[in-house]
Amino acid sequence: MKIANVQMEPVFLGREENLDHAAHLLEKTSDAKIVVLPELFNTGYNFQNKAEAELLAEDYKTGPTSRLLQDIARENEQYIAAGYVEKIGDILYNSQLLVGYDGVVSSYQKVHLFFNEKKFFAPGKEFKVSDLGDIRVGQMVCFDWFFPESTRTLMLMGADIVLHSANLVLPYCPNSMVTRCLENRMYAVTSNRIGEEFGLRYIGMSQITGTDGSIIHRSPEDTEEVWIEDINPLLARNKDMNDLNNIVSDRQTDVYKIK
Ligand code: ACM
Numbered sequence: 714m715k716i717a718n719v720q721m722e723p724v725f726l727g728r729e730e731n732l733d734h735a736a737h738l739l740e741k742t743s744d745a746k747i748v749v750l751p752e753l754f755n756t757g758y759n760f761q762n763k764a765e766a767e768l769l770a771e772d773y774k775t776g777p778t779s780r781l782l783q784d785i786a787r788e789n790e791q792y793i794a795a796g797y798v799e800k801i802g803d804i805l806y807n808s809q810l811l812v813g814y815d816g817v818v819s820s821y822q823k824v825h826l827f828f829n830e831k832k833f834f835a836p837g838k839e840f841k842v843s844d845l846g847d848i849r850v851g852q853m854v855c856f857d858w859f860f861p862e863s864t865r866t867l868m869l870m871g872a873d874i875v876l877h878s879a880n881l882v883l884p885y886c887p888n889s890m891v892t893r894c895l896e897n898r899m900y901a902v903t904s905n906r907i908g909e910e911f912g913l914r915y916i917g918m919s920q921i922t923g924t925d926g927s928i929i930h931r932s933p934e935d936t937e938e939v940w941i942e943d944i945n946p947l948l949a950r951n952k953d954m955n956d957l958n959n960i961v962s963d964r965q966t967d968v969y970k971i972k
Pocket residue numbers: 752826827854855856857879880881882883
């Protein structure tokens with residue numbers, strides 16, 4: 714199964730330009746069944762006040778970003794995951810939309826908010842896994858990576874792959890995903906952005922990580938890139954390490970002192 718990551722440089726608050734640019738990049742992914750775009754790919758990330766985020770907030774189904782991605786997904790017969798500002802009632806979320814050829818599949822609201830995001834967005838309250846037939850996908854947005862509970866929860870919910878839209882500023886995530894994938898026997902597609910906004914520099918290094926922790930592909934730090942890889946989702950279904958160890962049933966849940 715072909716999956717793609719798209720590393721791009723959004724223009725801050727330039728939704729129209731960003732949608733045009735993303736549509737152009739997505740033309741190169743028409744072979745892929747699943748494509749992941751970065752967090753807030755259509756607006757930029759570093760909002761200076763809530764009004765800026767509110768201005769470009771959208772409904773998950775009828776907003777301009779959702780409508781465009783639904784059209785492209787239908788045409789390419791693929792699934793696309795992409796970050797955007799979602800408005801539900803009066804509340805803003807840093808969300809990841811997942812659309813397919815039959816329309817919207819899911820919208821995930823980022824659970825772990827980073828720094829100034831806490832001033833603008835409400836945290837999501839649930840992780841989401843969708844069964845797309847021959848693969849089950851879990852959704853994650855950027856800083857969720859810092860909490861191993863995110864990937865562990867998605868694995869226990871049945872995800873074979875993590876669709877991870879990111880605007881990474883800390884340098885640790887690409888290496889961390891090696892361990893997150895290894896310990897959960899899952900794939901991950903981390904799609905990051907490049908460039909700078911008001912003193913924040915984004916690190917690029919989008920990554921496709923294998924179920925054995927291998928770095929299948931890592932993008933450069935400072936250039937846009939579209940990358941397609943072939944994966945075997947069945948590798949994520951086997952949680953046996955050997956004849957005596959299974960990474961799910963070996964967990965000692967009565968011993969762990971966590972809530
Ligand atoms: C981040 O969560 N965008 C750093």
